[in-house]
Amino acid sequence: MAAVPVLAPIAELQLTIRVAMVVRRGIWSVCINRIVHSGDRGETMRRAIATVCLGGTLPAKLAAAAAAGFDAVEIFEPDLLSTPLRPAQVRERCADLGLGIDLYQPFRDAEGLTPPEFARVMHRLDAKLETMHQLGTDLLLVCSNVARDTIADDSLTAEQLVLMADRAQQAGVRLAYEALAWGRHVNTVDHAWKIVESCDHPALGLCLDSFHILARGTDPALLASVPGEKMFFLQLADAPRIGVDMLQWSRHWRSFPGQGDFDLAGFMESVLQAGYTGPWSLEVFNDVFRQADTASTAIDAMRSLLILEEQVHPGALPAAPAPQEVCFAELAAADPEPLVGLLSGLGFTRTGRHLNKPVDLWEQGRARILLNTAGYRDRDGAAVAAIGLETREPESLAARAEALKVPAALRRHSPGESRVPCVEAPDGTQMFLCTTDVSRRGGWIADFPTLHQGNTGTGTAVQAIGSEEQVIGIDHLALTQPWHRFDEAVLFHRAVLGLAVHPTLDLADPYGLFRSRAMTSAGSREQPGVRIALNVAPAPDPHISAGQHIALACRDVRAAVRDARARGVSFLPIPGNYYSDLAARFALDEEFLSELRELQLMYDRDDAGELLHCYTLSVGPLCVELLQRVGGYEGFGAANAPVRLAVQHAA
Numbered sequence: 001m002a003a004v005p006v007l008a009p010i011a012e013l014q015l016t017i018r019v020a021m022v023v024r025r026g027i028w029s030v031c032i033n034r035i036v037h038s039g040d041r042g043e044t045m046r047r048a049i050a051t052v053c054l055g056g057t058l059p060a061k062l063a064a065a066a067a068a069g070f071d072a073v074e075i076f077e078p079d080l081l082s083t084p085l086r087p088a089q090v091r092e093r094c095a096d097l098g099l100g101i102d103l104y105q106p107f108r109d110a111e112g113l114t115p116p117e118f119a120r121v122m123h124r125l126d127a128k129l130e131t132m133h134q135l136g137t138d139l140l141l142v143c144s145n146v147a148r149d150t151i152a153d154d155s156l157t158a159e160q161l162v163l164m165a166d167r168a169q170q171a172g173v174r175l176a177y178e179a180l181a182w183g184r185h186v187n188t189v190d191h192a193w194k195i196v197e198s199c200d201h202p203a204l205g206l207c208l209d210s211f212h213i214l215a216r217g218t219d220p221a222l223l224a225s226v227p228g229e230k231m232f233f234l235q236l237a238d239a240p241r242i243g244v245d246m247l248q249w250s251r252h253w254r255s256f257p258g259q260g261d262f263d264l265a266g267f268m269e270s271v272l273q274a275g276y277t278g279p280w281s282l283e284v285f286n287d288v289f290r291q292a293d294t295a296s297t298a299i300d301a302m303r304s305l306l307i308l309e310e311q312v313h314p315g316a317l318p319a320a321p322a323p324q325e326v327c328f329a330e331l332a333a334a335d336p337e338p339l340v341g342l343l344s345g346l347g348f349t350r351t352g353r354h355l356n357k358p359v360d361l362w363e364q365g366r367a368r369i370l371l372n373t374a375g376y377r378d379r380d381g382a383a384v385a386a387i388g389l390e391t392r393e394p395e396s397l398a399a400r401a402e403a404l405k406v407p408a409a410l411r412r413h414s415p416g417e418s419r420v421p422c423v424e425a426p427d428g429t430q431m432f433l434c435t436t437d438v439s440r441r442g443g444w445i446a447d448f449p450t451l452h453q454g455n456t457g458t459g460t461a462v463q464a465i466g467s468e469e470q471v472i473g474i475d476h477l478a479l480t481q482p483w484h485r486f487d488e489a490v491l492f493h494r495a496v497l498g499l500a501v502h503p504t505l506d507l508a509d510p511y512g513l514f515r516s517r518a519m520t521s522a523g524s525r526e527q528p529g530v531r532i533a534l535n536v537a538p539a540p541d542p543h544i545s546a547g548q549h550i551a552l553a554c555r556d557v558r559a560a561v562r563d564a565r566a567r568g569v570s571f572l573p574i575p576g577n578y579y580s581d582l583a584a585r586f587a588l589d590e591e592f593l594s595e596l597r598e599l600q601l602m603y604d605r606d607d608a609g610e611l612l613h614c615y616t617l618s619v620g621p622l623c624v625e626l627l628q629r630v631g632g633y634e635g636f637g638a639a640n641a642p643v644r645l646a647v648q649h650a651a
Contacts, residue, residue: 047305048102048281050074050235053256054297055290058083058090061298062097068298068405072100074235074281075135080104087134102279103176103233104132105141111160112150112185118160125164129171139233140168141207142175144183144192152185158198169203176207176232181215182246189213193226205232208271209283211239211254214262215246220270228275235283236308238262240504254284256304258495259487265311272312280305292484296426300488303404307495317403320396322498322521323389323530326474327436327444329550330359330370330386331622338619339371339382345569346552346616346624347469347560352448356414361448366473367552368445382622384479384548386422386430388444389497389530394421394433401496420444426485426492470560475553475627476518476531476636486515486536493519493532508642510649518636528553533636549615549623557612557628561599564616564626571600572615572623572651578602578643602640608632615644617651 049070054061058079065073073094080090094101107128110121132140142164151157161177168175179192186192189208196204208231213220223231238260239253257264268280282301289297310316333339343350343362348369352361362369372385391397398421402408409422409430420443421433435443481489493499499519507514515536523529535548554560561571579597582588586605588596596603596612604611609631616624627637 045309046071046100046102046279047302048072048074048100048279049298049301050076050103050105050281050283051079052076053282053284053286053289053301054294055292056294058085059093060294062090062093062099064294064298066097066099067295068302070099070298070302072102072279072281074103074105074141074283075101075137076105080131080135087131091134091136101135101137102281103139103141104128104135104137106178107140107142107175109145109147109150110142110164111157112145112153113160114151118163121160122163122167125167129168129173132173133171138173140173140175141233142177144177144179144186146180146182146184148184150184154195154198157186158195161195161204162199162201165199165201165204169201174203174205174232176205178207178209178235179212181212181250187212188216188218190218190222193230196230205230207233207235208276209235209237210262210264210267211235211237211250211283214264214267215239215249220267223270223274226274228277231271231274231276231278233278233281234271234276235281236264236268236305237282237284238264238304251285252287254286255487256282256284256301256491257308258304258491264308268308268312280308286487288484288487296485296488299405300426300491303406303495304491306404307491318396318399320393320400320498321391323391323397323433324521324523324527325366325390326387326477326530327390327434328361328368328370328388328432329384329474329477330372330388330430331382331550332372332374332385333382333619336371336373336382339622342569342616342619342624343369343371345567346564346626347471347567350451352445352450355416355447355449359448361445364469364471367471368474369550382619384429384477384550384622386432387477387532388420388432388434388436390434390436390527392435394435397421397433397497398423404496406492406496417447418444423496426488427479427481429479431497468559468563470554470556470563471626472553472555473528475528475551475625475629476533477551478516478533478535478549478625480548480621481534481536483536486517486534489534490517490519493534497521497530499530499532505638507638507645509645514641514645516636516638516641531636548621549625551613551625551627554626554628557601557614557626558595558599560626561601561614570617572617572644572647574600574602574614574643574647578640602637602644604633604635604637604639606633606635608634611635611637613637613640615648618648623648 047070049065051058051061051073054064062073113121128140165175177192177196179186179189181187193206196206206226236257237254238257239255239262241261242253282305306317331339348362348364350360351363358373360371362371401423406423409424411422423431425431436445437443490501494501499521502518504515504517507516517534519532521530579593582603583593601612601614609629611627611629611633613625613627
């Protein structure tokens with residue numbers, strides 16, 4: 001068994017190892033359940049997940065949660081009702097997997113009722129208490145009533161909660177009262193606490209749900225007035241800030257921590273300062289997550305919780321600097337000849353061939369493209385298969401990835417090859433963690449001996465490097481994401497690679513909305529940083545519609561386009577209507593506008609600078625963008641995306 005990495009000082013953690021044989025993209029892994037001591041109180045942090053977060057059957061959900069390293073689960077009542085396993089059998093299954101059952105939920109519409117209605121609630125409660133006894137759990141979530149005819153009387157609500165708490169206490173159960181953000185009368189945590197405090201019952205406390213608290217804009221600092229022992233349970237969810245109905249927002253748009261816009265780190269700091277010592281549990285309602293692979297969703301959930309821990313308790317994970325530059329992009333093609341023609345036409349020179357593999361190195365400026373001539377059997381055209389990320393500390397970054405349950409990519413090494421750490425992104429793209437020394441041809445580049453005329457490997461003549469190279473380097477990459485892995489990919493690039501997350505953009509596409517989110521690292525004059533745009537498109541064939549592309553930074557993009565045209569490269573034909581609109585929006589000089597139209601260049605401007613860019617015709621799902629940033633422009637030309645996407649569909 002491989003050594004377990006030390007993630008925090010020994011005095012602050014203890015490790016328990018649960019061997020779970022999990023296959024994820026063909027990789028067997030050992031799942032490590034790490035329990036971190038919280039603060040100076042000496043208590044341990046327990047990680048849990050609600051079964052509603054995951055898709056599939058209840059047994060599959062339990063197995064996935066255990067394999068991902070969770071300590072416990074919340075049993076969502078519809079999951080229990082739909083399984084053939086009896087509650088006692090569920091309890092036994094959880095015990096076999098090393099899982100506790102920390103909560104049974106939800107118990108709805110229970111308070112603020114007329115006497116006849118409340119009598120039916122108590123009958124229902126008795127049945128649930130028996131179920132909980134068989135499950136072996138002692139905490140029941142009670143949601144605030146959402147019914148339209150709920151009685152607005154806090155004293156009545158408190159009276160009925162006390163009666164339920166008395167009944168629960170007799171059964172050895174506690175009640176965690178939660179204010180739903182759309183509750184009829186009780187919909188804020190401060191209102192719920194006011195009622196619970198007035199009850200003064202040992203078996204009645206609060207359930208704190210980050211979504212219900214933060215979605216309403218409640219300041220979590222007010223939790224300081226709640227004694228820690230009255231915080232019975234904590235549920236965590238993130239969410240994007242979108243303008244939809246509160247209930248719809250909650251039911252369909254929640255996400256794991258780090259995938260939305262909530263300040264969950266600040267929320268947790270307030271909760272912990274108030275004295276909470278119980279489990280950190282994820283409760284996420286999300287249509288996409290429930291349709292995705294159960295095992296990978298559970299791992300993504302655990303990864304999100306680990307990142308939140310690190311934000312609250314710095315040092316909980318191995319630290320690593322964000323990559324500084326894209327040092328290469330590897331393209332794989334079923335037929336490499338169209339890409340050979342495209343790279344040659346753009347002024348690239350084939351400078352090396354891998355020691356043992358059918359992979360060629362093409363270079364221009366600091367832009368390096370690896371062309372895998374073995375191709376992909378399951379794809380037409382070409383696609384980005386791997387990315388080389390230049391980093392000062394590749395081993396540290398690899399250790400961080402391992403701690404965050406990212407599988408190392410399986411690579412075949414031959415004698416004499418450099419062994420570059422490599423991890424796999426959620427979309428399957430391999431990320432090589434590299435150091436590059438071009439001056440000495442050291443690092444990974446040493447695997448590509450310089451080609452000499454007459455020894456080119458494929459018979460393609462090596463071009464002489466011209467004195468008028470226009471391409472400076474790789475500006476950014478646009479990567480197509482499977483629709484069900486978009487949020488997972490955002491978290492991966494943010495948490496593992498340390499890239500900053502930009503707001504999500506929804507762009508008009510002929511088939512619907514094209515979703516895009518940029519991820520970047522800080523750059524400098526010498527190293528421009530890493531820019532990656534993650535995209536999901538609505539068309540039937542996402543590989544074609546999403547427009548996966550490599551963007552090349554140019555000294556003078558107008559000269560680059562003229563040179564490429566002279567070598568036979570064709571560019572995306574931009575309609576004349578676009579340039580008429582451009583003139584109206586920016587009042588451009590007519591001579592400059594005519595040049596843009598002639599060269600089929602697109603244009604954008606912000607307060608910091610300008611962008612000139614254009615796109616080659618696609619090779620399958622892949623195209624190349626040439627661009628020039630003028631001044632401090634940092635965007636990606638999003639305003640031009642609807643036109644570009646429409647033309648690509650029609651081309």
